[in-house]
Amino acid sequence: MALLPPLDDAALSPEARAVFDDLRATRKTDYVNAFWRVLANDPPTLARVWASVKEVMAPGALDPLTKELVYIAVSATNNCNYCMHSHTAAARAKGMSEAQFRELMAVVALANQTNALANGYRIDVDERYRAPLA
Amino acid sequence: MALLPPLDDAALSPEARAVFDDLRATRKTDYVNAFWRVLANDPPTLARVWASVKEVMAPGALDPLTKELVYIAVSATNNCNYCMHSHTAAARAKGMSEAQFRELMAVVALANQTNALANGYRIDVDERYRAPLA
Amino acid sequence: MALLPPLDDAALSPEARAVFDDLRATRKTDYVNAFWRVLANDPPTLARVWASVKEVMAPGALDPLTKELVYIAVSATNNCNYCMHSHTAAARAKGMSEAQFRELMAVVALANQTNALANGYRIDVDERYRAPLA
Amino acid sequence: MALLPPLDDAALSPEARAVFDDLRATRKTDYVNAFWRVLANDPPTLARVWASVKEVMAPGALDPLTKELVYIAVSATNNCNYCMHSHTAAARAKGMSEAQFRELMAVVALANQTNALANGYRIDVDERYRAPLA
Amino acid sequence: MALLPPLDDAALSPEARAVFDDLRATRKTDYVNAFWRVLANDPPTLARVWASVKEVMAPGALDPLTKELVYIAVSATNNCNYCMHSHTAAARAKGMSEAQFRELMAVVALANQTNALANGYRIDVDERYRAPLA
Amino acid sequence: MALLPPLDDAALSPEARAVFDDLRATRKTDYVNAFWRVLANDPPTLARVWASVKEVMAPGALDPLTKELVYIAVSATNNCNYCMHSHTAAARAKGMSEAQFRELMAVVALANQTNALANGYRIDVDERYRAPLA
Numbered sequence: 001m002a003l004l005p006p007l008d009d010a011a012l013s014p015e016a017r018a019v020f021d022d023l024r025a026t027r028k029t030d031y032v033n034a035f036w037r038v039l040a041n042d043p044p045t046l047a048r049v050w051a052s053v054k055e056v057m058a059p060g061a062l063d064p065l066t067k068e069l070v071y072i073a074v075s076a077t078n079n080c081n082y083c084m085h086s087h088t089a090a091a092r093a094k095g096m097s098e099a100q101f102r103e104l105m106a107v108v109a110l111a112n113q114t115n116a117l118a119n120g121y122r123i124d125v126d127e128r129y130r131a132p133l134a
Numbered sequence: 135m136a137l138l139p140p141l142d143d144a145a146l147s148p149e150a151r152a153v154f155d156d157l158r159a160t161r162k163t164d165y166v167n168a169f170w171r172v173l174a175n176d177p178p179t180l181a182r183v184w185a186s187v188k189e190v191m192a193p194g195a196l197d198p199l200t201k202e203l204v205y206i207a208v209s210a211t212n213n214c215n216y217c218m219h220s221h222t223a224a225a226r227a228k229g230m231s232e233a234q235f236r237e238l239m240a241v242v243a244l245a246n247q248t249n250a251l252a253n254g255y256r257i258d259v260d261e262r263y264r265a266p267l268a
Numbered sequence: 269m270a271l272l273p274p275l276d277d278a279a280l281s282p283e284a285r286a287v288f289d290d291l292r293a294t295r296k297t298d299y300v301n302a303f304w305r306v307l308a309n310d311p312p313t314l315a316r317v318w319a320s321v322k323e324v325m326a327p328g329a330l331d332p333l334t335k336e337l338v339y340i341a342v343s344a345t346n347n348c349n350y351c352m353h354s355h356t357a358a359a360r361a362k363g364m365s366e367a368q369f370r371e372l373m374a375v376v377a378l379a380n381q382t383n384a385l386a387n388g389y390r391i392d393v394d395e396r397y398r399a400p401l402a
Numbered sequence: 403m404a405l406l407p408p409l410d411d412a413a414l415s416p417e418a419r420a421v422f423d424d425l426r427a428t429r430k431t432d433y434v435n436a437f438w439r440v441l442a443n444d445p446p447t448l449a450r451v452w453a454s455v456k457e458v459m460a461p462g463a464l465d466p467l468t469k470e471l472v473y474i475a476v477s478a479t480n481n482c483n484y485c486m487h488s489h490t491a492a493a494r495a496k497g498m499s500e501a502q503f504r505e506l507m508a509v510v511a512l513a514n515q516t517n518a519l520a521n522g523y524r525i526d527v528d529e530r531y532r533a534p535l536a
Numbered sequence: 537m538a539l540l541p542p543l544d545d546a547a548l549s550p551e552a553r554a555v556f557d558d559l560r561a562t563r564k565t566d567y568v569n570a571f572w573r574v575l576a577n578d579p580p581t582l583a584r585v586w587a588s589v590k591e592v593m594a595p596g597a598l599d600p601l602t603k604e605l606v607y608i609a610v611s612a613t614n615n616c617n618y619c620m621h622s623h624t625a626a627a628r629a630k631g632m633s634e635a636q637f638r639e640l641m642a643v644v645a646l647a648n649q650t651n652a653l654a655n656g657y658r659i660d661v662d663e664r665y666r667a668p669l670a
Numbered sequence: 671m672a673l674l675p676p677l678d679d680a681a682l683s684p685e686a687r688a689v690f691d692d693l694r695a696t697r698k699t700d701y702v703n704a705f706w707r708v709l710a711n712d713p714p715t716l717a718r719v720w721a722s723v724k725e726v727m728a729p730g731a732l733d734p735l736t737k738e739l740v741y742i743a744v745s746a747t748n749n750c751n752y753c754m755h756s757h758t759a760a761a762r763a764k765g766m767s768e769a770q771f772r773e774l775m776a777v778v779a780l781a782n783q784t785n786a787l788a789n790g791y792r793i794d795v796d797e798r799y800r801a802p803l804a
Contacts, residue, residue: 002257003356004366005534033260035252042370048457049248049377052450056244061233066200067241073207074245076790079347079615082252083245084792085263088539092267099195101267101539102578105790107201109585110190111208111217113783114183118169118216120746120775122754123136126168129219132407133226133235137758138768139668176772182588183779189584210388213481213749218390222405232406236444239388243451247381254344254373256352266541270525271624272634273802302528303520310638316722317516317645323718324512329501334468335509341475342513347615350520351513353531360535367463369535375469378458379476379485382451386437386484391404394436397487400675401494401503478656481749486658490673500674504712507656511719515649522612522641524620538793569796571788585784592780597769602736603777609743610781618788619781621799628803635731637803643737646726647744647753650719654705654752659672662704665755669762669771 006037015043019050026054033086065094072101073108140171149177153184160188167220199228206235207242274305283311287318294322301354333362340369341376408439417445421452428456435488467496474503475510542573551579555586562590569622601630608637609644676707685713689720696724703756735764742771743778 012020020032020040039046057067068091075083088101096104117123146154154166154174173180191201202225209217222235230238251257280288288300288308307314325335336359343351356369364372385391414422422434422442441448459469470493477485490503498506519525548556556568556576575582593603604627611619624637632640653659682690690702690710709716727737738761745753758771766774787793 001532001534003255003352003535004370006257031262033263034257035248038255038257039251041366042374044457045251045370045374045377048454049251052244052454053248055446055450056237056240060237061231062203062237062241066203067237069196069200069204070207070238070241071245072790073204074211074242075249076786077208077211078246078249078253079789080249080253081792082257082259083249084539084790085259088267089263097195098267098540098577102581103190103194103196103201104204105787106190106578106581107196107204108208108790109581109783109786110186111205112212112786113779114169114187115209115212115214115217116746116779116782117173117179117183117775119212119214119749120742120754120778121137121172122751123140123168123172123216125216125219128165129167129223130403132403133222133232133405135666135668137669137754138772175768176776178591179772179776179779182591186584186588189580206388210384213387215390218388218405232443235405236447239385240444240447242388243381243384243447246384247377250344250377250380251373253347254340254352254376256349264537266537267539269800269802271523271620271803272638274525299530301531302525303516306523306525307519309634310642312725313519313638313642313645316725317519320512320718320722321516323714324505324508328505329499330471330505330509334471335505337464337468337472338475338506338509339513341472342479342510343517345476345479346514346517346521348517348521350525350527351517353527356535357531365463366535371458371462371464371469372472374458375464375472376476378454379473380480382437382455383477383480383482383485385441385447385451387480387482389405389440391408391436391440391484393484393487396433397435397491398671400671401490401500401673474656478652481655483658486656486673500711504674504715507653508712508715510656511649511652511715514652515645518612518645518648519641521615522608522620522644524617539791542793567798569799570793571784574791574793575787581787585787588780589784592773592776596773597767598739598773598777602739603773605732605736606739606743606774606777607781609740610747610778611785613744613747614782614785614789616785616789618793618795619785621795624803625799633731634803639726639730639732639737640740642726643732643740644744646722647741648748650705650723651745651748651750651753653709653715653719655748655750657673657708659676659704659708659752661752661755664701665703665759669758669768 002034002038004038004041006034007040008037012040013043016040016046019043019046022054023050035082035086065091065096068094068096069100069104072104076105076108077112136168136172138172138175140168141174142171146174147177150174150180153177153180156188157184169216169220199225199230202228202230203234203238206238210239210242211246270302270306272306272309274302275308276305280308281311284308284314287311287315290322291318303350303354333359333364336362336364337368337372340372344373344376345380404436404440406440406443408436409442410439414442415445418442418448421445421448424456425452437484437488467493467498470496470498471502471506474506478507478510479514538570538574540574540577542570543576544573548576549579552576552582555579555582558590559586571618571622601627601632604630604632605636605640608640612641612644613648672704672708674708674711676704677710678707682710683713686710686716689713689716692724693720705752705756735761735766738764738766739770739774742774746775746778747782
């Protein structure tokens, strides 16, 4: 049971309603998932987080599917139950194949293993890697 | 200072040497970074982890650059200093642009924010998301 | 299903009973929540953890409600289901308003986002911040 | 060495410059710390994150010092080196005493201990805690 | 509901079937738990992870029970629900007493507390500890 | 630079001095490492944490070396730089061989990998594992 209740449309403040309207128009669906309905209890956070998601997940130097794969990788590492379910659904809708999902999970698991080795052994960064990318 | 010393080539066991040979041939470079030189203190782990990396990071349903981006996303979330330096270098070598890196970090940061909201509020998974992807 | 069963009062060892007596007297309630009933399987840990909670959460330079807010912030970041439910209830009992809870969650989420950026980009600490607080 | 270089004022894009101007005016200081100078490589993220920080950390149902204490609690739990240094400095500037900092760290450490017990023992949430706060 | 379905024996690919055969022979039981049945959707990952588990968890410089205790310690720290249930069962089968489990959890919780203090206070490593173990 | 300075003996409060005396007598060494010298800024926390460490790490159903191995496993998973250095030193002093350390790290890394798979795939716990251990 969420710590704040998901709000149905009738319970939305005008500010929250405006966010839902934009979310529906942007996603071309009437469905608004529970994440946003719980955040609707806090309209400024709802508006701020939705604006961030809309901007960050838009097509750019990375395509939207790649961004969803990254989102899943972070969510698996953080053990976020809600996020794994909602973002794998979003990735599927954006074209993620089951084969891509399986490979994604294999990379995430491998990275968690080698992160533990590098962090655990306290491995020093190679001289050649110690420079900004730019 | 790593908890086990990075081994130079002269200090390698035959099993470790064979792994380094394959790593050099696979990566088409003579350079072997510190991660592998520290693991060389434990040849079975060196061999096992290298075999996993070689298999998992190979081209498949996901391309090698996408896999590196996912690796960076996990490493940033796990705060792995060594991995951030080595995998951003690897991603650059595979064609990651600075613009792609900036967007990647923006997605990773956003996902960490929304994971905290979903985990913190204990948001229940929508009925429609409760099914296997397959 | 917890890995060790929550013990009811009849099942308590004398050492555990003494802890429950002090917990009830300190909290001015007969209710003892499941966290303590599971720890009651390990009386020395029950006694040690209760003594720590009693000392650390007492009024001091920080008031008890602020301490509960900090507890919730850590629990949300660690994705602790039990702790989020029990400590939000405790904070409500100590006067946390729903508005305070919403702002708390917004700060926790923002901090998780900026932590990911600082850790991910490996940002060096400003010279002026490199000194003990004292 | 950060993965992207901190930018000095001369290197700022117009969008980044505008953010720095607002940050300086809001904080009433000419000093802009490295976190923002690294984000300045990505002006949209700099603008978005600064706008979030400005809004979320403003006085509200929680006072600014309490918000900084929460920020420190999250940063300690996430092991964020940069954030611990910058936010303890910010908290000191907002009036955090050394005694408050010591108590804050004691609560953070205790919460990490009890989170591990609740997560490790998989303790089920008490019936009475299973309801939204609202 | 897992994101990929656990596969029953009739649904296994030849590669997955061979892994299950080896797992059953190695563990001397017909029972194959859900972790492997979900991984069976990705035969190469199933084979790779099983080979790693078989090699790493075998008797060596550390006995199998000690390795299970370490596995539980990591799983509790990572809040892995599945792993806590499966590895405490495995440890019990290898002889872990309830007293050993209680002490294990007490050590795990204490370590999470002191890790938070050392990470939070950013304590510098003593000169005498700054050397490889070898 | 730690956020609070490590205190030398001359700077100790009487309460902190008493803890150092007990720590030196218990460990049979005059050396007190930086962790305790930083905690000495907060004598009640120093006393509480030392009492917990003394009790939890004492021989019991698990031997002291096994407890140190568990401590290292948690510290590697939490990426605690200070703790990895201090507890590997402590484990070495209690007889940990380099071979044991290498195997420990291999188990820790494997557990982090399989935790990511179980958490990421959201694998449901087998019916047979859903019961208390007791």
